Amino acid sequence: MNDETRTIVPDGADRATIRRHFLRLRRELSREDWQAKNAALCAHLAQWWTQWGARRTPRWVGLYWPMKGEPDVRPVFAAWRWRALPAAVAPHAPLVFRPWQDGAPMIDDCYGIPTPECAETVCPEVLIVPLVAFDRRGYRLGYGGGFYDRTLAAWRAEGWQGIAVGVGFAFAALPDLHPEAHDVAMDVVVSDAGVVLDRSEGVRR
């Protein structure tokens, strides 16, 4: 299967169908394929981060603990002191972010995803967001919990000046995901094909 056929989804597909389609494609990647794509994505993200970080003074970076074949961009921030991981604490609540260092004690959040066992929470200035699928304007599909949308909506309502950086595999790019009212677009999207969207200069953060 080449990258072009990968993007074919059934005509008029709804979100659940699109989500299943790209989750299946991701699951079917060979280990070698996944590693090559992940390495390319990490290289592009590292370059973006170096350039962006040189002009700003970001502190907390919100990462995620990868699962189900998600890209693993943790190596890009391995030397960064201010790393945080999300915890889903309830099905309809915004995510909370907890400081994280390698080797820190972890517990499962309410979806069984490891999260630091730590009472402190932080609000990341740079939020790295996993993309199951994404479109040209930076709208995304995740696992369907609405967590990132809810989290970003809550933070922005409180005056958050941070930046949302989506990371996903290039085969999951679609022209238009037909966003719904609650969908929050990414400011930057990085894939194994490069930085495919960057509005970070336009936003004051």
Ligand SMILES: Nc1nc2c(c(=O)[nH]1)N(C=O)[C@@H](CNc1ccc(C(=O)N[C@@H](CCC(=O)O)C(=O)O)cc1)CN2
């Ligand atoms: N690595 C990672 N961590 C993350 C997220 C993420 O997308 N990736 N999240 C981003 O939100 C939050 C957790 N959200 C999740 C939402 C749903 C499911 C889940 O397993 N859903 C079921 C289907 C549920 C349904 O259909 O209603 C499944 O996929 O089997 C897992 C995590 C916080 N942590």
Ligand SMILES: Nc1ncnc2c1ncn2[C@@H]1O[C@H](COP(=O)(O)OP(=O)(O)OP(=O)(O)O)[C@@H](O)[C@H]1O
């Ligand atoms: N700000 C919000 N307030 C209330 N409900 C919301 C909000 N954002 C999303 N939702 C609800 O969450 C549900 C899932 O949304 P969506 O399909 O966009 O999830 P997703 O972006 O794939 O998931 P995730 O962000 O967890 O990766 C939708 O039914 C939506 O109504």
